[in-house]
Amino acid sequence: MPIGALAGQTGVKVETIRYYEQVGLLPEPERSEGNQRRYGRRHRERLAFIKHARDLGFTVESIRALLKLSDKPNMACDDAHAIASAHLGDVRDKIARLRLLEGELQRIAASCLGGVNACDCKIIEALADHARCHHDHGRVV
Amino acid sequence: MPIGALAGQTGVKVETIRYYEQVGLLPEPERSEGNQRRYGRRHRERLAFIKHARDLGFTVESIRALLKLSDKPNMACDDAHAIASAHLGDVRDKIARLRLLEGELQRIAASCLGGVNACDCKIIEALADHARCHHDHGRVV
């Protein structure tokens, strides 16, 4: 299977596949006579794993760790669980902060909803005004 | 006020301040005889605006637009409102997707919570198994 077919089957772009190979997530596949990559079922499964984990927001670093664990036998459970639940913690944290942010943004945007021309815009002022700010002053993303 | 003092007062790092100047968010300040930057109140206010907007997750591009609006008089309202509410939409979208993600991660992590050694780890398999995946297959971040 050439790289384009693998890309089509997994929904991962060709360039991204080559990138994953370059950073060591995907093993180097066989090559055709003309030096083109030829993939098999194993590659497709591994790439599907990677894509799914990326969709779930795991970093490449975490995925590397998970893949290393999955290569080794079954003493991997604790480590895998640690990675997954740390990530779950991150996600919950991010949700909490985004909700604070949502509230503040809504308040700011609402300050200008009155009319089309009638409003003297408060958005700029609201953004400049730290006193009215209720969120926790950490970068949200 | 030298750059370090500005950094201290606003909570923005020195390097970041120089970066904002470089990308045109902050105007070039006066210099001392020895070519060091000297800032005033205006710079501090503008930087506070920038920091707050960044904390709220606005991109540098959006901030550039907002700053341009705030420089011009008062016909800016509609545009500012559009930027802010577009961003609010993005935030709500991200929250929704993170909550789906949270559910899936929780399910995955829970599949291994039974015992310390007793579990034969399902996390790796769960990550590999697209069939059990309920979320919407878009990158969450």
Place this chain on the structure above:
DNA sequence: TCTTGAACCTACAGCAACGTCAGCTTGCAG
């Protein structure tokens, strides 16, 4: 007045996680 040493300067490299481009080669259908 001199001398430290912290703070400042410029210019550039690097981070994640890819995307994009140029310029070339290969594979396959008609």
Place this chain on the structure above:
DNA sequence: CTGCAAGCTGACGTTGCTGTAGGTTCAAGA
């Protein structure tokens, strides 16, 4: 056999900074 889609490598661009190297300036203490 020819034409062109698909593949190749290598390098650079993206966003929003952070950090480094190697030098200069400032302010305070001896």
